[in-house]
Amino acid sequence: MNAPFQLQGRNPFDDPLDRILTEIALSAQLPPSLHRQAGGRYAAVRKHLEGDQAFEGQIEHFYPQGSMAIDATISNRGTDDEYDLDIISQLGGRFRTMTPLAILLELERALADYPVQKVLRQTRCVTLFYADRMHLDVTPSLRSYGMLEREGLITHAKGPRSSTDDRFVDMNAYGFACWYRDRTPLELRTAKAVHEHWLRLDKSVIRADAEVDEVPDQCDFIVKNTATLALQLLKRFRNIRYATYDGRIPPSVMLSYFAGVAAQPDMTLSDTLIRQAKWIVGEIERASLYGRKLHVANPVCPDDVFTDRWPESIAQQDEFAGYLKDLVSGLESVKRGDLFADRLIEWLRGDFGDGVVTKAADRMANSIGTGVQAAEQRYTRKGSLLLPTAGTVAAVASPAIAKAQPHSFYGIPI
16 A cells, blocks of 8 residues: 655745745744643643632533644734733533623633733633733633534623623634644645754753643644745734734634635745735635625634624725735745845835844844854855855845845845
């Protein structure tokens, strides 16, 4: 019997533009220490709830949803070091006769004394705010029997009093995560390169974490494919564009859906990011052409609508499409070598944020500098030497710049 075909993917560090994009994605990623803490915090919150009389024996499932479930977590909108993580708490029979608001109030009460900086009841969840700037959203759900595994209803109620707007909302976060993983299978070369680089980013933190008595298996982080790296960049781009926006923004789960639909193995990271952005633009333009708001639903649960609260208008979705067109235009300009060093870094900072781009550039400069000191000089495919200054980070991503100053140790300051 023949062995099953295994996708290899590409090493993103082999391509100059992909290399800096990967560094940016990892700079916005949940850091190793917090990634390992997250699983422990899930378990601790569940244990705390099960110790409460109202929830004792009533938690059927307690599992991550959203970005954490597909290894695509990045920092919050407008920040470089805050992270939202989501948990579904599937509740048992006692809660099936309660209203959405009553369930949320019960959950808030049970977590009120949890040892965090703040506990906040929201419309669909209760959020725990930790001192290290991690936020844990606990969303209560009720199983819909006779449906797919873990398909159910989540609560929607603003409070503090009952309202005619209070309701249960269809949800199958577990099924969507399985669908996404099926659409974006492991690419061995990509996963190995990113994982090894990830482990090198902060060895001291990883060693400290290794001394903890119990580290859950699912916290051994790995980016499995190029589609997920591109999704992280797309989410970061959205966060920067909407950093000062007061209102709802394009939802992460919608972006994850399009990443899954557009997934195609063995593409470069920059081409994958362009493909995802263009796919979304195409869907928005088709909806707007017919005077409709974009409608995106969970592929395994059509009643679980990802766009139920965004967009609020056709103009709002067209605005996002315009932002994505700018992103595509910028990426294509870089790939053609049209941007000089100062313009390239300026563009990257404008689209992905000053903090993470600076961190990414510093990592690349340090890496290249170490290579030169060890007599491991690296060259572009056109023969230009990559050298250890921050300015050469821009040259790494732009062939035009690399040709202009092939042996300079100074580059253009960024």
